[in-house]
Amino acid sequence: MNKIFGLPESLREVSTHYCAGCGHGITHRLIAEVVDELGIREKVIGIAPVGCAVIAYDYWRFDCSEAAHGRALAVATGIKRMRPQNIVFTYQGDGDLAAIGGNETIHAANRGENLTVVFINNAIYGMTGGQMAPTTLIGQKSATTPEGRSVELHGYPLKISEMLALFQGGDKAGVSEPDRWRRFFSGRGPFSLPYLLGDEPARIAALDKRSNV
Amino acid sequence: MVFGASATGARALTSSSSPGISLKQEGISYIAGADLPAVIVNIQRAGPGLGNIWPAQSDYFQATRGGGHGGYRLIVLAPASVQECYDFMFDAFDLADKYRNPVMILGDGLLGQMMEPLEKENTKHKVKNYPKPWALTGCKGREPNIAKSFYMIEGDLEESNLRQQKKYKLIQQKEERWEECLVDDAKIILVAYGSMARIAKGAVHKLREKGKKVGLIRPITLWPFPKKAFTKRRAPNTKYLVVEMSYGQMLEDVLLTINGKSKVEFYGRSGGGVPTEEEIIKKVSTL
Ligand SMILES: Cc1ncc(C[n+]2csc(CCOP(=O)(O)OP(=O)(O)O)c2C)c(N)n1
Ligand code: SF4
Ligand SMILES: [Mg+2]
Numbered sequence: 001m002n003k004i005f006g007l008p009e010s011l012r013e014v015s016t017h018y019c020a021g022c023g024h025g026i027t028h029r030l031i032a033e034v035v036d037e038l039g040i041r042e043k044v045i046g047i048a049p050v051g052c053a054v055i056a057y058d059y060w061r062f063d064c065s066e067a068a069h070g071r072a073l074a075v076a077t078g079i080k081r082m083r084p085q086n087i088v089f090t091y092q093g094d095g096d097l098a099a100i101g102g103n104e105t106i107h108a109a110n111r112g113e114n115l116t117v118v119f120i121n122n123a124i125y126g127m128t129g130g131q132m133a134p135t136t137l138i139g140q141k142s143a144t145t146p147e148g149r150s151v152e153l154h155g156y157p158l159k160i161s162e163m164l165a166l167f168q169g170g171d172k173a174g175v176s177e178p179d180r181w182r183r184f185f186s187g188r189g190p191f192s193l194p195y196l197l198g199d200e201p202a203r204i205a206a207l208d209k210r211s212n213v
Numbered sequence: 214m215v216f217g218a219s220a221t222g223a224r225a226l227t228s229s230s231s232p233g234i235s236l237k238q239e240g241i242s243y244i245a246g247a248d249l250p251a252v253i254v255n256i257q258r259a260g261p262g263l264g265n266i267w268p269a270q271s272d273y274f275q276a277t278r279g280g281g282h283g284g285y286r287l288i289v290l291a292p293a294s295v296q297e298c299y300d301f302m303f304d305a306f307d308l309a310d311k312y313r314n315p316v317m318i319l320g321d322g323l324l325g326q327m328m329e330p331l332e333k334e335n336t337k338h339k340v341k342n343y344p345k346p347w348a349l350t351g352c353k354g355r356e357p358n359i360a361k362s363f364y365m366i367e368g369d370l371e372e373s374n375l376r377q378q379k380k381y382k383l384i385q386q387k388e389e390r391w392e393e394c395l396v397d398d399a400k401i402i403l404v405a406y407g408s409m410a411r412i413a414k415g416a417v418h419k420l421r422e423k424g425k426k427v428g429l430i431r432p433i434t435l436w437p438f439p440k441k442a443f444t445k446r447r448a449p450n451t452k453y454l455v456v457e458m459s460y461g462q463m464l465e466d467v468l469l470t471i472n473g474k475s476k477v478e479f480y481g482r483s484g485g486g487v488p489t490e491e492e493i494i495k496k497v498s499t500l
Pocket of ligand 1: 049050051052053069092093094095096097120122124125126127128133
Protein backbone atom coordinates (compact mmCIF):
# COMPACT_ATOMS: atom_id res chain seq x y z
CA MET A 1 0.00 0.00 0.00
CA ASN A 2 1.21 3.48 -0.86
CA LYS A 3 1.30 5.89 2.04
CA ILE A 4 0.11 9.24 0.69
CA PHE A 5 -0.20 11.27 3.88
CA GLY A 6 1.45 11.16 7.28
CA LEU A 7 3.44 13.08 9.85
CA PRO A 8 6.69 14.30 8.29
CA GLU A 9 9.77 12.92 10.01
CA SER A 10 10.97 16.49 10.37
CA LEU A 11 7.91 17.49 12.40
CA ARG A 12 7.37 16.56 16.04
CA GLU A 13 4.02 15.20 17.09
CA VAL A 14 3.03 18.07 19.37
CA SER A 15 0.33 20.70 19.12
CA THR A 16 1.53 24.23 18.47
CA HIS A 17 0.93 27.32 20.62
CA TYR A 18 -0.38 29.37 17.67
CA CYS A 19 -3.80 31.03 17.46
CA ALA A 20 -6.49 29.04 15.72
CA GLY A 21 -6.19 29.61 11.99
CA CYS A 22 -2.63 30.91 12.17
CA GLY A 23 -0.43 30.20 9.17
CA HIS A 24 2.76 29.53 11.14
CA GLY A 25 1.79 25.92 11.87
CA ILE A 26 1.05 25.30 8.21
CA THR A 27 4.38 26.75 7.09
CA HIS A 28 6.22 24.71 9.69
CA ARG A 29 4.63 21.62 8.20
CA LEU A 30 5.40 22.67 4.63
CA ILE A 31 9.03 23.20 5.54
CA ALA A 32 9.14 19.82 7.30
CA GLU A 33 7.66 18.14 4.21
CA VAL A 34 10.16 19.82 1.89
CA VAL A 35 13.06 18.87 4.17
CA ASP A 36 11.85 15.26 4.15
CA GLU A 37 11.35 15.23 0.39
CA LEU A 38 14.88 16.46 -0.14
CA GLY A 39 16.21 13.95 2.39
CA ILE A 40 18.15 16.66 4.23
CA ARG A 41 16.79 16.34 7.78
CA GLU A 42 20.21 15.35 9.12
CA LYS A 43 21.90 18.12 7.20
CA VAL A 44 19.63 21.08 7.73
CA ILE A 45 20.08 23.76 10.42
CA GLY A 46 17.16 26.14 11.02
CA ILE A 47 17.18 29.49 12.78
CA ALA A 48 14.02 30.45 14.64
CA PRO A 49 13.18 34.16 14.95
CA VAL A 50 11.96 36.35 17.75
CA GLY A 51 8.26 36.64 17.09
CA CYS A 52 5.34 34.24 17.29
CA ALA A 53 7.52 31.48 15.81
CA VAL A 54 10.19 31.85 18.49
CA ILE A 55 9.93 28.19 19.50
CA ALA A 56 9.71 26.78 15.98
CA TYR A 57 12.53 24.46 17.07
CA ASP A 58 10.08 22.74 19.42
CA TYR A 59 8.07 21.68 16.36
CA TRP A 60 10.80 20.69 13.92
CA ARG A 61 12.99 17.67 14.37
CA PHE A 62 16.36 18.86 13.17
CA ASP A 63 19.19 21.06 14.53
CA CYS A 64 18.11 24.63 15.24
CA SER A 65 19.38 27.85 16.72
CA GLU A 66 17.68 30.87 18.19
CA ALA A 67 18.70 34.39 17.27
CA ALA A 68 18.22 37.78 18.86
CA HIS A 69 15.37 39.82 17.38
CA GLY A 70 16.25 40.55 13.74
CA ARG A 71 19.62 38.80 13.88
CA ALA A 72 18.65 35.47 12.34
CA LEU A 73 20.64 36.16 9.17
CA ALA A 74 23.74 37.10 11.16
CA VAL A 75 23.49 33.85 13.13
CA ALA A 76 22.81 31.95 9.90
CA THR A 77 25.88 33.51 8.27
CA GLY A 78 28.05 32.40 11.20
CA ILE A 79 26.67 28.86 10.96
CA LYS A 80 26.87 28.54 7.18
CA ARG A 81 30.38 29.92 6.93
CA MET A 82 31.59 27.43 9.52
CA ARG A 83 29.54 24.57 8.07
CA PRO A 84 29.15 25.07 4.32
CA GLN A 85 28.24 21.38 4.02
CA ASN A 86 24.96 22.01 5.90
CA ILE A 87 21.81 23.58 4.51
CA VAL A 88 20.98 26.61 6.60
CA PHE A 89 17.69 28.51 6.60
CA THR A 90 16.08 31.23 8.67
CA TYR A 91 12.40 31.58 9.42
CA GLN A 92 11.48 35.19 10.13
CA GLY A 93 8.50 37.44 10.58
CA ASP A 94 8.19 40.89 9.07
CA GLY A 95 8.91 42.71 12.32
CA ASP A 96 12.02 40.58 12.64
CA LEU A 97 13.23 40.61 9.03
CA ALA A 98 12.01 43.98 7.78
CA ALA A 99 12.15 46.21 10.87
CA ILE A 100 14.78 45.49 13.51
CA GLY A 101 16.63 43.09 11.21
CA GLY A 102 16.46 45.20 8.05
CA ASN A 103 20.19 45.74 8.10
CA GLU A 104 21.00 42.04 8.43
CA THR A 105 18.59 41.21 5.61
CA ILE A 106 20.09 43.74 3.22
CA HIS A 107 23.68 42.82 3.89
CA ALA A 108 23.22 39.05 3.94
CA ALA A 109 21.42 39.27 0.59
CA ASN A 110 23.97 41.69 -0.82
CA ARG A 111 26.84 39.44 0.23
CA GLY A 112 25.04 36.63 -1.52
CA GLU A 113 25.15 34.33 1.50
CA ASN A 114 24.17 30.82 0.57
CA LEU A 115 21.13 30.74 2.81
CA THR A 116 17.41 30.22 2.52
CA VAL A 117 15.07 32.68 4.16
CA VAL A 118 11.45 31.89 4.78
CA PHE A 119 9.83 35.26 5.26
CA ILE A 120 6.50 35.13 7.03
CA ASN A 121 4.94 38.45 6.30
CA ASN A 122 1.69 38.85 8.22
CA ALA A 123 1.95 42.65 7.97
CA ILE A 124 1.94 43.02 11.75
CA TYR A 125 3.91 42.47 14.94
CA GLY A 126 1.89 39.41 15.92
CA MET A 127 3.56 38.30 19.10
CA THR A 128 3.52 41.62 20.90
CA GLY A 129 -0.13 42.32 20.22
CA GLY A 130 -0.60 43.65 16.71
CA GLN A 131 1.49 46.78 16.35
CA MET A 132 2.29 48.28 12.96
CA ALA A 133 5.19 46.71 11.07
CA PRO A 134 7.05 48.25 8.12
CA THR A 135 4.94 45.93 5.94
CA THR A 136 1.56 46.93 7.36
CA LEU A 137 -0.74 47.84 4.49
CA ILE A 138 -2.06 51.34 3.85
CA GLY A 139 -5.27 51.78 5.78
CA GLN A 140 -4.66 48.68 7.88
CA LYS A 141 -5.70 49.11 11.50
CA SER A 142 -3.29 47.98 14.17
CA ALA A 143 -2.71 48.64 17.87
CA THR A 144 -0.44 51.56 16.99
CA THR A 145 -2.41 52.72 13.93
CA PRO A 146 -5.98 52.69 15.29
CA GLU A 147 -7.07 54.95 12.41
CA GLY A 148 -5.31 52.77 9.87
CA ARG A 149 -1.83 53.14 8.44
CA SER A 150 -1.52 56.54 6.81
CA VAL A 151 1.04 57.31 4.13
CA GLU A 152 1.56 60.80 5.54
CA LEU A 153 2.34 59.61 9.02
CA HIS A 154 3.88 56.21 8.49
CA GLY A 155 5.05 56.08 4.90
CA TYR A 156 4.43 53.32 2.40
CA PRO A 157 4.80 49.63 3.23
CA LEU A 158 8.35 48.41 2.71
CA LYS A 159 8.55 46.12 -0.30
CA ILE A 160 11.23 43.79 0.93
CA SER A 161 11.20 41.22 -1.85
CA GLU A 162 11.14 43.83 -4.59
CA MET A 163 13.96 45.69 -2.89
CA LEU A 164 16.16 42.59 -2.63
CA ALA A 165 15.43 41.66 -6.23
CA LEU A 166 17.15 44.91 -7.27
CA PHE A 167 20.48 43.92 -5.76
CA GLN A 168 23.35 43.43 -8.14
CA GLY A 169 23.88 39.95 -6.76
CA GLY A 170 20.23 39.35 -7.63
CA ASP A 171 20.98 36.24 -9.61
CA LYS A 172 22.75 34.80 -6.61
CA ALA A 173 20.28 36.12 -4.07
CA GLY A 174 17.03 35.23 -5.75
CA VAL A 175 13.67 36.30 -4.43
CA SER A 176 10.62 34.29 -5.23
CA GLU A 177 7.03 34.55 -4.22
CA PRO A 178 5.28 31.58 -5.73
CA ASP A 179 1.66 32.51 -6.23
CA ARG A 180 0.48 29.00 -5.77
CA TRP A 181 1.69 29.00 -2.17
CA ARG A 182 -0.80 31.73 -1.49
CA ARG A 183 -3.72 29.39 -1.64
CA PHE A 184 -2.50 27.70 1.53
CA PHE A 185 -3.21 30.95 3.23
CA SER A 186 -6.18 32.22 1.26
CA GLY A 187 -8.80 33.80 3.42
CA ARG A 188 -6.30 34.18 6.25
CA GLY A 189 -5.21 37.73 5.68
CA PRO A 190 -2.15 39.12 3.95
CA PHE A 191 0.06 36.13 4.47
CA SER A 192 2.66 35.41 1.85
CA LEU A 193 5.74 33.35 1.66
CA PRO A 194 8.59 34.81 -0.29
CA TYR A 195 11.87 33.13 0.12
CA LEU A 196 15.35 34.05 -0.79
CA LEU A 197 17.99 31.56 -1.59
CA GLY A 198 21.49 30.87 -2.62
CA ASP A 199 22.77 28.44 -5.19
CA GLU A 200 20.68 25.40 -4.44
CA PRO A 201 17.96 25.38 -7.08
CA ALA A 202 16.85 21.94 -5.92
CA ARG A 203 15.18 23.66 -3.08
CA ILE A 204 13.13 25.96 -5.29
CA ALA A 205 12.05 22.97 -7.30
CA ALA A 206 11.03 21.11 -4.17
CA LEU A 207 9.13 24.08 -2.80
CA ASP A 208 7.33 24.55 -6.09
CA LYS A 209 6.58 20.86 -6.34
CA ARG A 210 5.10 20.97 -2.87
CA SER A 211 2.90 23.91 -3.77
CA ASN A 212 1.45 21.95 -6.68
CA VAL A 213 -0.04 19.33 -4.40
CA MET B 214 27.54 35.85 13.60
CA VAL B 215 29.65 34.89 16.61
CA PHE B 216 26.60 33.20 18.13
CA GLY B 217 26.08 31.18 14.95
CA ALA B 218 29.73 30.27 14.43
CA SER B 219 30.13 29.27 18.05
CA ALA B 220 26.91 27.23 17.94
CA THR B 221 28.52 25.03 15.29
CA GLY B 222 31.42 24.30 17.66
CA ALA B 223 33.89 26.61 15.92
CA ARG B 224 36.15 28.87 17.97
CA ALA B 225 34.71 32.34 17.44
CA LEU B 226 36.05 35.80 18.28
CA THR B 227 34.86 39.35 17.87
CA SER B 228 36.71 42.54 18.73
CA SER B 229 35.94 46.20 18.94
CA SER B 230 36.48 49.30 21.02
CA SER B 231 34.02 50.64 23.60
CA PRO B 232 31.03 51.94 21.52
CA GLY B 233 31.17 48.85 19.30
CA ILE B 234 31.22 46.65 22.38
CA SER B 235 28.12 48.44 23.71
CA LEU B 236 26.41 47.60 20.43
CA LYS B 237 27.33 43.92 20.81
CA GLN B 238 25.90 43.59 24.33
CA GLU B 239 22.58 42.08 23.24
CA GLY B 240 24.39 39.32 21.39
CA ILE B 241 26.83 38.75 24.25
CA SER B 242 23.88 38.27 26.59
CA TYR B 243 22.39 35.68 24.21
CA ILE B 244 25.76 33.90 23.92
CA ALA B 245 26.04 33.79 27.71
CA GLY B 246 22.41 32.64 28.04
CA ALA B 247 22.93 29.83 25.55
CA ASP B 248 26.17 28.67 27.27
CA LEU B 249 28.19 29.25 24.13
CA PRO B 250 31.94 29.78 24.20
CA ALA B 251 33.25 32.91 22.50
CA VAL B 252 36.02 35.46 22.91
CA ILE B 253 35.31 39.18 22.88
CA VAL B 254 38.13 41.73 22.77
CA ASN B 255 37.46 45.25 24.01
CA ILE B 256 40.28 47.75 23.55
CA GLN B 257 38.76 50.50 25.66
CA ARG B 258 38.55 54.08 24.55
CA ALA B 259 37.20 56.97 26.57
CA GLY B 260 33.51 57.70 26.95
CA PRO B 261 30.63 57.94 27.56
CA GLY B 262 29.03 58.18 24.14
CA LEU B 263 31.40 58.64 21.27
CA GLY B 264 33.86 60.07 23.82
CA ASN B 265 37.23 60.06 22.15
CA ILE B 266 39.75 57.51 20.93
CA TRP B 267 42.25 57.90 23.76
CA PRO B 268 42.98 55.11 26.25
CA ALA B 269 40.64 54.60 29.19
CA GLN B 270 39.51 51.94 31.64
CA SER B 271 35.96 53.13 31.97
CA ASP B 272 34.33 49.92 30.68
CA TYR B 273 35.31 47.86 33.76
CA PHE B 274 31.74 47.89 35.07
CA GLN B 275 30.37 46.91 31.66
CA ALA B 276 32.86 44.03 31.39
CA THR B 277 32.59 42.64 34.90
CA ARG B 278 28.94 43.33 35.70
CA GLY B 279 27.37 41.85 32.60
CA GLY B 280 27.05 44.75 30.17
CA GLY B 281 24.00 43.22 28.55
CA HIS B 282 20.79 42.23 30.28
CA GLY B 283 19.94 39.22 32.38
CA GLY B 284 22.61 38.82 35.06
CA TYR B 285 25.31 36.73 33.41
CA ARG B 286 29.07 36.72 33.92
CA LEU B 287 31.96 37.03 31.51
CA ILE B 288 35.40 35.75 32.42
CA VAL B 289 37.50 38.91 31.98
CA LEU B 290 41.25 38.80 31.33
CA ALA B 291 43.35 41.96 31.48
CA PRO B 292 46.67 41.74 29.64
CA ALA B 293 49.36 44.32 30.38
CA SER B 294 51.75 43.69 27.49
CA VAL B 295 51.78 42.61 23.88
CA GLN B 296 53.19 39.28 25.06
CA GLU B 297 50.17 38.79 27.31
CA CYS B 298 47.79 39.76 24.53
CA TYR B 299 49.23 36.81 22.64
CA ASP B 300 49.41 34.39 25.58
CA PHE B 301 45.98 35.22 26.99
CA MET B 302 44.30 34.56 23.67
CA PHE B 303 45.09 30.86 24.08
CA ASP B 304 43.84 30.94 27.68
CA ALA B 305 40.71 32.84 26.65
CA PHE B 306 39.64 30.23 24.09
CA ASP B 307 40.45 27.39 26.49
CA LEU B 308 38.47 28.96 29.33
CA ALA B 309 35.57 29.68 26.98
CA ASP B 310 35.44 26.06 25.79
CA LYS B 311 36.05 24.59 29.23
CA TYR B 312 33.20 26.47 30.90
CA ARG B 313 31.03 27.09 27.82
CA ASN B 314 31.10 30.77 28.69
CA PRO B 315 32.06 33.95 26.84
CA VAL B 316 35.46 35.39 27.79
CA MET B 317 36.41 39.03 27.40
CA ILE B 318 39.91 40.34 26.91
CA LEU B 319 39.87 43.86 28.28
CA GLY B 320 42.67 46.10 27.07
CA ASP B 321 42.89 49.81 26.46
CA GLY B 322 44.06 52.21 23.79
CA LEU B 323 47.60 52.27 25.17
CA LEU B 324 47.94 48.51 24.83
CA GLY B 325 46.12 48.48 21.52
CA GLN B 326 48.65 50.84 19.93
CA MET B 327 51.71 49.37 21.61
CA MET B 328 54.61 47.81 19.72
CA GLU B 329 57.03 45.63 21.66
CA PRO B 330 58.88 42.34 21.20
CA LEU B 331 56.88 39.15 21.39
CA GLU B 332 58.09 35.62 21.94
CA LYS B 333 56.01 32.92 20.34
CA GLU B 334 56.59 29.84 22.45
CA ASN B 335 54.68 27.52 20.25
CA THR B 336 55.39 24.50 22.42
CA LYS B 337 53.79 26.14 25.45
CA HIS B 338 50.51 26.82 23.72
CA LYS B 339 48.70 23.78 22.46
CA VAL B 340 45.27 24.32 21.00
CA LYS B 341 43.11 21.97 23.02
CA ASN B 342 40.16 20.25 21.45
CA TYR B 343 37.19 20.20 23.74
CA PRO B 344 34.42 17.78 22.81
CA LYS B 345 31.30 19.69 21.75
CA PRO B 346 28.43 17.22 21.58
CA TRP B 347 26.01 20.17 21.80
CA ALA B 348 27.17 21.74 18.51
CA LEU B 349 24.85 22.28 15.56
CA THR B 350 26.26 20.06 12.84
CA GLY B 351 23.13 18.44 11.41
CA CYS B 352 21.40 15.77 13.49
CA LYS B 353 22.96 12.75 11.80
CA GLY B 354 22.65 9.75 14.09
CA ARG B 355 21.50 11.72 17.11
CA GLU B 356 18.61 13.73 18.52
CA PRO B 357 18.50 17.35 17.28
CA ASN B 358 20.57 19.97 19.14
CA ILE B 359 19.17 23.42 19.85
CA ALA B 360 21.25 26.51 20.64
CA LYS B 361 19.05 28.78 22.72
CA SER B 362 18.70 30.96 25.77
CA PHE B 363 14.89 30.99 25.75
CA TYR B 364 12.97 29.06 28.44
CA MET B 365 9.27 29.72 28.39
CA ILE B 366 7.96 26.98 30.67
CA GLU B 367 7.65 28.08 34.28
CA GLY B 368 10.68 27.12 36.33
CA ASP B 369 12.91 26.21 33.37
CA LEU B 370 14.67 29.56 33.22
CA GLU B 371 15.22 29.60 36.96
CA GLU B 372 16.75 26.15 36.68
CA SER B 373 19.03 27.34 33.89
CA ASN B 374 19.97 30.43 35.94
CA LEU B 375 20.84 28.27 38.94
CA ARG B 376 22.93 25.93 36.80
CA GLN B 377 24.84 28.94 35.52
CA GLN B 378 25.29 30.28 39.05
CA LYS B 379 26.98 26.97 39.95
CA LYS B 380 29.27 27.38 36.97
CA TYR B 381 30.13 30.93 38.04
CA LYS B 382 30.95 29.71 41.59
CA LEU B 383 33.28 27.09 40.16
CA ILE B 384 34.99 29.69 37.98
CA GLN B 385 35.44 31.92 41.04
CA GLN B 386 37.01 29.06 42.97
CA LYS B 387 39.36 27.96 40.21
CA GLU B 388 40.28 30.80 37.93
CA GLU B 389 41.34 33.83 39.98
CA ARG B 390 44.63 35.16 38.57
CA TRP B 391 46.84 38.04 39.62
CA GLU B 392 50.44 39.23 39.73
CA GLU B 393 52.19 40.45 42.87
CA CYS B 394 55.16 42.78 42.97
CA LEU B 395 57.05 43.48 46.22
CA VAL B 396 53.97 43.06 48.41
CA ASP B 397 55.39 40.91 51.23
CA ASP B 398 56.81 43.74 53.33
CA ALA B 399 54.71 46.51 51.77
CA LYS B 400 52.94 49.05 53.93
CA ILE B 401 51.27 50.58 50.89
CA ILE B 402 49.93 48.34 48.13
CA LEU B 403 48.99 49.80 44.77
CA VAL B 404 46.25 48.04 42.82
CA ALA B 405 46.11 48.52 39.05
CA TYR B 406 45.41 46.39 35.96
CA GLY B 407 46.35 46.42 32.30
CA SER B 408 48.69 49.11 31.02
CA MET B 409 47.88 51.18 34.12
CA ALA B 410 49.65 48.47 36.15
CA ARG B 411 52.84 48.99 34.17
CA ILE B 412 52.87 52.68 35.05
CA ALA B 413 52.06 51.80 38.66
CA LYS B 414 54.94 49.29 38.69
CA GLY B 415 57.29 52.01 37.53
CA ALA B 416 56.11 54.14 40.44
CA VAL B 417 56.62 51.23 42.88
CA HIS B 418 60.25 50.80 41.81
CA LYS B 419 60.96 54.53 42.10
CA LEU B 420 59.38 54.62 45.56
CA ARG B 421 61.42 51.55 46.62
CA GLU B 422 64.58 53.39 45.57
CA LYS B 423 63.58 56.07 48.07
CA GLY B 424 63.17 53.35 50.73
CA LYS B 425 59.35 53.40 50.74
CA LYS B 426 57.77 50.02 51.38
CA VAL B 427 55.40 50.00 48.45
CA GLY B 428 54.14 47.02 46.41
CA LEU B 429 51.63 46.24 43.67
CA ILE B 430 48.81 43.79 43.13
CA ARG B 431 47.82 43.49 39.48
CA PRO B 432 44.52 41.66 38.95
CA ILE B 433 44.79 39.56 35.77
CA THR B 434 41.27 38.17 35.96
CA LEU B 435 38.93 41.10 36.57
CA TRP B 436 36.13 38.60 36.87
CA PRO B 437 36.55 36.49 38.86
CA PHE B 438 38.14 39.30 40.86
CA PRO B 439 41.27 37.86 42.56
CA LYS B 440 40.04 38.07 46.15
CA LYS B 441 42.68 35.64 47.39
CA ALA B 442 45.39 38.18 46.61
CA PHE B 443 43.88 40.53 49.18
CA THR B 444 42.37 38.37 51.90
CA LYS B 445 45.74 37.50 53.47
CA ARG B 446 46.80 41.17 53.41
CA ARG B 447 44.05 43.03 55.17
CA ALA B 448 45.94 44.37 58.20
CA PRO B 449 44.78 47.66 59.72
CA ASN B 450 48.21 49.19 59.08
CA THR B 451 48.28 48.20 55.38
CA LYS B 452 47.07 50.90 53.02
CA TYR B 453 45.80 50.34 49.51
CA LEU B 454 45.90 52.77 46.63
CA VAL B 455 43.77 51.83 43.63
CA VAL B 456 44.90 53.50 40.41
CA GLU B 457 42.73 53.45 37.30
CA MET B 458 42.10 55.24 34.03
CA SER B 459 38.57 55.78 35.33
CA TYR B 460 36.99 57.54 38.26
CA GLY B 461 36.86 54.39 40.36
CA GLN B 462 35.37 51.19 38.96
CA MET B 463 37.71 48.37 40.01
CA LEU B 464 37.88 50.39 43.23
CA GLU B 465 34.47 48.95 44.15
CA ASP B 466 35.76 45.37 43.91
CA VAL B 467 38.77 46.27 46.05
CA LEU B 468 36.50 47.89 48.64
CA LEU B 469 34.22 44.84 48.68
CA THR B 470 37.22 42.54 49.11
CA ILE B 471 39.00 44.60 51.77
CA ASN B 472 35.66 44.99 53.50
CA GLY B 473 36.79 47.81 55.80
CA LYS B 474 39.78 45.90 57.21
CA SER B 475 42.40 48.19 55.61
CA LYS B 476 42.29 51.74 54.38
CA VAL B 477 41.62 52.08 50.63
CA GLU B 478 42.47 55.23 48.67
CA PHE B 479 41.97 56.03 45.02
CA TYR B 480 43.67 57.95 42.27
CA GLY B 481 42.25 58.03 38.77
CA ARG B 482 41.91 60.02 35.59
CA SER B 483 39.84 59.32 32.53
CA GLY B 484 38.51 60.92 29.36
CA GLY B 485 41.88 60.16 27.80
CA GLY B 486 43.90 61.36 30.80
CA VAL B 487 46.42 58.76 31.99
CA PRO B 488 47.82 58.86 35.55
CA THR B 489 51.59 59.27 35.40
CA GLU B 490 54.31 57.78 37.65
CA GLU B 491 54.88 61.21 39.13
CA GLU B 492 51.21 61.68 39.93
CA ILE B 493 51.07 58.27 41.60
CA ILE B 494 54.23 58.99 43.62
CA LYS B 495 52.75 62.32 44.71
CA LYS B 496 49.51 60.62 45.78
CA VAL B 497 51.46 57.95 47.72
CA SER B 498 53.30 60.68 49.62
CA THR B 499 49.96 62.00 50.93
CA LEU B 500 48.88 58.63 52.36
C1 LIG C 1 15.41 43.67 20.78
C2 LIG C 1 13.98 43.29 20.98
N1 LIG C 1 13.02 44.20 20.78
C3 LIG C 1 11.72 43.88 20.95
C4 LIG C 1 11.36 42.60 21.30
C5 LIG C 1 9.90 42.27 21.50
N2 LIG C 1 9.31 41.55 20.37
C6 LIG C 1 9.09 40.24 20.43
S1 LIG C 1 8.35 39.63 19.08
C7 LIG C 1 8.28 41.17 18.35
C8 LIG C 1 7.65 41.40 17.01
C9 LIG C 1 7.63 40.22 16.13
O1 LIG C 1 6.95 40.49 14.96
P1 LIG C 1 7.19 39.64 13.65
O2 LIG C 1 8.64 39.48 13.41
O3 LIG C 1 6.40 40.25 12.55
O4 LIG C 1 6.66 38.17 14.01
P2 LIG C 1 5.15 37.65 14.19
O5 LIG C 1 4.96 37.58 15.68
O6 LIG C 1 4.23 38.61 13.53
O7 LIG C 1 5.16 36.31 13.56
C10 LIG C 1 8.85 42.12 19.19
C11 LIG C 1 8.94 43.55 18.87
C12 LIG C 1 12.40 41.65 21.50
N3 LIG C 1 12.15 40.38 21.85
N4 LIG C 1 13.70 42.01 21.33
S1 SF4 D 1 -0.69 36.48 16.68
FE1 SF4 D 1 -0.85 36.10 14.50
S2 SF4 D 1 1.13 35.19 13.89
FE2 SF4 D 1 0.95 35.05 16.12
S3 SF4 D 1 0.09 33.04 16.56
FE3 SF4 D 1 -1.62 34.47 16.48
S4 SF4 D 1 -2.30 34.40 14.33
FE4 SF4 D 1 -0.26 33.50 14.42
MG1 LIG E 1 4.67 39.65 11.69
